[in-house]
Amino acid sequence: MAETVHTDTVVVGLGAMGSQALWQLARRGVPAVGVEQFAPGHDRGSSHGESRIIRTAYVEGAEYVPFVRAAWEHWADLERASGQDLLLRTGTLMAGAPGSGAVTGALTAAAHHGLAHEHLSPEQARARFPHHRFAAGEEAVVEEEGGVLLPEAAIGTAVRLAREAGARVLTEAPVTRVVPDAERPSVWVGGTEIRARRVVVTAGSWLPRALPGLPDLGIRVERRVLGWFPVTGDPAAHSGGPVFARDEADGTLWYGFPSLDGRTVKIGVHAEAPGSRFAGAQWGEPVDPDEGPRAPDAEDAARLGRLAERLAGVGTEPERMAACMYTMTPDEHFLIGHRRELPGLVLAGGFSGHGFKFASAVGAALADLAQHGRTDLPIAMFDPHRWD
Numbered sequence: 001m002a003e004t005v006h007t008d009t010v011v012v013g014l015g016a017m018g019s020q021a022l023w024q025l026a027r028r029g030v031p032a033v034g035v036e037q038f039a040p041g042h043d044r045g046s047s048h049g050e051s052r053i054i055r056t057a058y059v060e061g062a063e064y065v066p067f068v069r070a071a072w073e074h075w076a077d078l079e080r081a082s083g084q085d086l087l088l089r090t091g092t093l094m095a096g097a098p099g100s101g102a103v104t105g106a107l108t109a110a111a112h113h114g115l116a117h118e119h120l121s122p123e124q125a126r127a128r129f130p131h132h133r134f135a136a137g138e139e140a141v142v143e144e145e146g147g148v149l150l151p152e153a154a155i156g157t158a159v160r161l162a163r164e165a166g167a168r169v170l171t172e173a174p175v176t177r178v179v180p181d182a183e184r185p186s187v188w189v190g191g192t193e194i195r196a197r198r199v200v201v202t203a204g205s206w207l208p209r210a211l212p213g214l215p216d217l218g219i220r221v222e223r224r225v226l227g228w229f230p231v232t233g234d235p236a237a238h239s240g241g242p243v244f245a246r247d248e249a250d251g252t253l254w255y256g257f258p259s260l261d262g263r264t265v266k267i268g269v270h271a272e273a274p275g276s277r278f279a280g281a282q283w284g285e286p287v288d289p290d291e292g293p294r295a296p297d298a299e300d301a302a303r304l305g306r307l308a309e310r311l312a313g314v315g316t317e318p319e320r321m322a323a324c325m326y327t328m329t330p331d332e333h334f335l336i337g338h339r340r341e342l343p344g345l346v347l348a349g350g351f352s353g354h355g356f357k358f359a360s361a362v363g364a365a366l367a368d369l370a371q372h373g374r375t376d377l378p379i380a381m382f383d384p385h386r387w388d
């Protein structure tokens with residue numbers, strides 16, 4: 001027999017965004033239930049692999065800067081509330097040819113918002129970062145407001161605090177149906193119906209599947225591969241440096257982290273241009289989220305190895321690799337807010353490979369939207385109706 005549970009707000013999907021939303025609701029005293037199909041911090045979505053970059057002089061658009069500043073504050077708040085270190089401040093290095101997207105994007109955002117930064121000539125960049133092999137003429141933008149977020153720990157911590165603040169958390173519990181309704185939307189988990197005042201849907205790569213009533217917004221799920229490469233030179237050179245993003249002359253935008261274990265550095269590719277010398281035939285490969293991305297293979301190892309060559313004192317054979325999913329929107333900006341076909345629901349998705357750093361602020365915005373229908377956080381550019 002079907003059981004019915006009543007609450008104020010249900011959060012569907014406790015990944016990067018949903019875990020933060022649930023904590024924000026619970027700490028405000030809102031009765032809330034969080035539902036996750038796997039275990040929080042799992043490796044089958046978009047939020048695994050030990051590290052995520054946070055940076056402030058935002059290459060993807062200066063208009064993101066107020067939101068990333070809010071995210072810094074909310075990450076600090078989560079660290080204070082939990083007593084956990086979740087964000088390592090390392091600074092950021094963006095490098096590329098003069099006029100490349102990484103360099104001009106960072107400079108534009110920094111100028112627009114008066115952000116502290118340094119613009120290094122090719123000679124200065126080589127002298128400051130000898131563990132990077134820069135191509136002739138590559139320059140750099142360096143900022144202190146950058147670092148490494150620990151994704152699995154951040155999700156686990158937010159879920160723990162949410163529970164401690166009174167939220168109910170259901171794990172290994174796939175939501176089979178979300179029913180929109182302006183007054184009393186509901187969510188089905190097996191034979192249980194959870195009726196609420198609001199439902200927040202943060203289902204990551206599964207968002208269109210969780211919401212059959214969502215019109216086709218052009219959301220695509222793509223495979224990406226991360227590689228951990230052994231440090232063969234001085235470990236200190238790779239341990240203390242900034243997170244980085246490098247824009248190659250052929251259109252490859254790749255990124256990496258200082259070594260967190262003293263033995264390996266992690267790198268990945270964010271974007272490639274067709275025909276780039278680093279590109280593989282597998283670039284942008286579509287993924288069915290229920291099947292998950294194909295396991296990393298020798299071709300992935302070879303293409304990431306070609307990028308590892310651009311670092312000094314790092315081997316070119318990965319010690320290990322991991323595959324992950326990007327959920328892309330057509331303009332690569334996020335979806336946060338309401339859709340008129342889905343009354344009673346608040347949705348957040350389409351984080352297009354650069355959303356993790358914002359999760360703390362997205363959680364606060366979702367809690368505001370669920371509680372009050374509006375937020376003061378700067379999310380207007382993520383309106384899910386912007387293409388209408």
Ligand SMILES: Cc1cc2nc3c(=O)[nH]c(=O)nc-3n(C[C@H](O)[C@H](O)[C@H](O)COP(=O)(O)OP(=O)(O)OC[C@H]3O[C@@H](n4cnc5c(N)ncnc54)[C@H](O)[C@@H]3O)c2cc1C
Nearest residue numbers: 013015016017037045046047053175204324351355356357
């Ligand atoms: C390789 C890689 C590198 C990245 N690097 C960076 C970076 O350096 N900096 C950065 O800011 N961003 C980065 N990103 C992007 C960032 O990680 C994602 O934008 C972010 O994690 C997306 O969070 P999410 O909550 O939307 O999805 P997820 O964290 O995947 O969460 C969605 C959750 O919903 C659950 N779910 C789905 N359907 C159901 C259902 N029916 N019932 C119950 N639960 C359900 C899923 O199991 C999952 O736990 C990277 C992404 C990848 C893949």
